[in-house]
Amino acid sequence: MFFYILLVLFFVLFAFLSYKNLVWGICLLVAILPSYLIRFQIFSIPLTVLEGMILILTGLWLYNHRSQVGLTTKNLLKGQLPKEPFNQWFLVMILFVISASVAAFVSDNQMQALGVWKAYFIEPIIFFSIFISTIKSRKDINSVVSCLILGGLFVAIFAVIQKFTGWLIPNPFWQAAETRRVTSFFGYPNAVALYLAPLVPFIVYLFEKDKKDKVNAWLDLYYFLTFLIFSLAILFTKSFGGALALVATLLIFGLFNKKTRIVSFLIIVFSGAIIYFTPLHDPFTQEILFKDVSGQIRVNMWGETIEMLKIHPLTGAGLSNYQLAVAPYHILKWAEIYLYPHNLILNFWSETGFFGLLSFLWLVVLFMREGLRQIIDKQHHAYLFTEVLLASMLILLIQGLVDVPYFKNDLSVVFWLLMGLMAVNSFIQD
Numbered sequence: 001m002f003f004y005i006l007l008v009l010f011f012v013l014f015a016f017l018s019y020k021n022l023v024w025g026i027c028l029l030v031a032i033l034p035s036y037l038i039r040f041q042i043f044s045i046p047l048t049v050l051e052g053m054i055l056i057l058t059g060l061w062l063y064n065h066r067s068q069v070g071l072t073t074k075n076l077l078k079g080q081l082p083k084e085p086f087n088q089w090f091l092v093m094i095l096f097v098i099s100a101s102v103a104a105f106v107s108d109n110q111m112q113a114l115g116v117w118k119a120y121f122i123e124p125i126i127f128f129s130i131f132i133s134t135i136k137s138r139k140d141i142n143s144v145v146s147c148l149i150l151g152g153l154f155v156a157i158f159a160v161i162q163k164f165t166g167w168l169i170p171n172p173f174w175q176a177a178e179t180r181r182v183t184s185f186f187g188y189p190n191a192v193a194l195y196l197a198p199l200v201p202f203i204v205y206l207f208e209k210d211k212k213d214k215v216n217a218w219l220d221l222y223y224f225l226t227f228l229i230f231s232l233a234i235l236f237t238k239s240f241g242g243a244l245a246l247v248a249t250l251l252i253f254g255l256f257n258k259k260t261r262i263v264s265f266l267i268i269v270f271s272g273a274i275i276y277f278t279p280l281h282d283p284f285t286q287e288i289l290f291k292d293v294s295g296q297i298r299v300n301m302w303g304e305t306i307e308m309l310k311i312h313p314l315t316g317a318g319l320s321n322y323q324l325a326v327a328p329y330h331i332l333k334w335a336e337i338y339l340y341p342h343n344l345i346l347n348f349w350s351e352t353g354f355f356g357l358l359s360f361l362w363l364v365v366l367f368m369r370e371g372l373r374q375i376i377d378k379q380h381h382a383y384l385f386t387e388v389l390l391a392s393m394l395i396l397l398i399q400g401l402v403d404v405p406y407f408k409n410d411l412s413v414v415f416w417l418l419m420g421l422m423a424v425n426s427f428i429q430d
Contacts, residue, residue: 007040010049015056022060022134027143029053029127030417031151034185034195036119036409046115050409054123061130089423092362093125099356100319107318108325116319116351119409124416131420138382138428141421142209145202148417152199153226156233159184159192163236182236193234193242194405198414200234200246201391203227208384240294245398249391297335298342298402304329305341305350316353325350340407344400347407360406367393367422374426382425389422 018025029050036050100121107113135141159182162169169175169183181189207223210216234242254264307329308317317325323337330337340347348357371393374386396415399405406412 004040007049007052011052011056014053015060018057018060022057022064022130023140023143025053025057025060026131026134027147029057030144030413031147033151033410033413034155037185048119048409050413051119051123054127057130058126061134065133089363089366089419092359092366095355096352096359096363097121097125099352099359103316103319103352103356105318106315107321109318109320113319113321116407120407120412124412127413128416128420131417132423135420135424136428141385141424141428142206144417144421145206149199149202149206149226152196153229155184155192156196156226156229159233159236160229163232180236181238182233184233189237190239190241190403191408193237193239194399194403194408194411195414196230196234197242197245197399198392198395198405198418200227200230201249201388201395203230205385205388239403241399241402245395248398249394252394253387253391297332300331300335301338301341302343302346304331305343305346309346309349312353314354316350316356319351322350340404342403344397344405347400347404351407363419364393364397367419370422370426382428385425386422389418389425393418 014025014028017028033050035053036048038049040047040049100117104110104113104117135144161167162182162184163180166175166177166180169180170187171183173179174181174183174189182192183189184192186192186195203223203226207220207227210219210223231246234246251264251268255261257264304326305322308326312325322340326337326341341350345357348360352360368390371386371390375383375390377383396405396418404411406415
């Protein structure tokens with residue numbers, strides 16, 4: 001009972017804050033994305049605190065834009081799409097939602113599928129719609145980014161504390177000092193890296209912005225320490241995908257930048273030499289070539305998934321049905337069947353079918369194309385921020401080579417937040 005009283009008080013305060021200024025509500029939401037871990041039920045319908053905030057924002061947004069919603073509905077019924085660049089995005093988003101809806105319908109586990117459908121697809125896209133119609137200035141963008149980093153900082157600080165204490169790490173093997181992997185507030189180490197790694201470029205952006213504006217030397221120290229704590233937290237998870245994504249993205253952008261091209265090239269050569277001629281060679285080779293236990297599990301998992309997709313190439317397994325669908329093809333009987341096949345392509349194909357995968361890839365292409373357009377146009381008002389958005393998306397995609405960077409409440413919102421920031425960045429004037 002006491003829990004529900006606190007819950008109601010929080011939602012009332014959040015609604016009041018959002019009513020006063022919808023941007024404030026968005027900022028608080030992105031600052032506490034891990035609040036999806038707090039779960040409750042209303043009339044036997046499972047919900048999370050994060051979902052509750054999105055629903056409150058939706059209600060307030062509909063109330064504030066009730067006349068525009070009616071006009072937009074009329075225009076859509078007449079076949080009139082939003083203006084560029086949103087018309088193409090809008091069409092692909094419709095395909096994305098339809099694919100997810102079909103995947104929920106064909107799933108053998110429909111109750112869980114409907115929960116995934118609303119939490120990973122419908123609500124994040126609603127958040128995206130609210131975001132692009134609410135954020136109107138560079139100040140709004142900077143506020144959202146600052147809150148996003150602040151929320152990540154709490155996760156990272158707790159992860160660093162866990163490294164030296166082992167507090168609240170749920171798995172005894174991860175908790176043991178010699179094999180310790182931090183989990184922060186989440187249930188497993190990779191969740192920390194998946195959440196924090198795409199946020200790192202935004203720390204660099206805030207640092208560069210503060211340095212350019214010469215606001216406060218203490219802020220520079222804050223951003224430096226934040227970057228350090230994020231990096232340590234990701235390192236302490238021992239997530240190969242997270243570390244690889246950060247390093248690879250840094251080197252890719254370094255090679256494309258004329259000022260850092262030579263330095264980046266030398267770092268690659270020097271690092272390669274160290275790995276090749278030192279004892280680091282064997283563990284690195286095993287990791288990168290999937291020869292260790294974790295790598296072998298992934299390789300077999302991908303093989304199982306491909307065999308399953310040969311039978312269901314269009315629909316995939318359906319939402320929340322992967323474990324059941326892939327069971328007849330399971331190779332390593334001693335290993336558990338994971339919720340997802342830990343590869344971005346196979347994740348979307350198995351969960352949302354071929355057209356779900358196609359629409360996701362199409363969205364990423366539209367995102368990248370818009371970002372490249374802004375960078376090529378050197379007169380664009382915020383092409384430096386665009387580089388940060390591209391870097392963040394690239395980190396997410398590289399992590400997706402060996403992990404699941406979308407199918408989680410917070411991660412799906414992060415993806416659509418990146419989409420929203422790119423969309424808003426295309427028309428906001430400094």
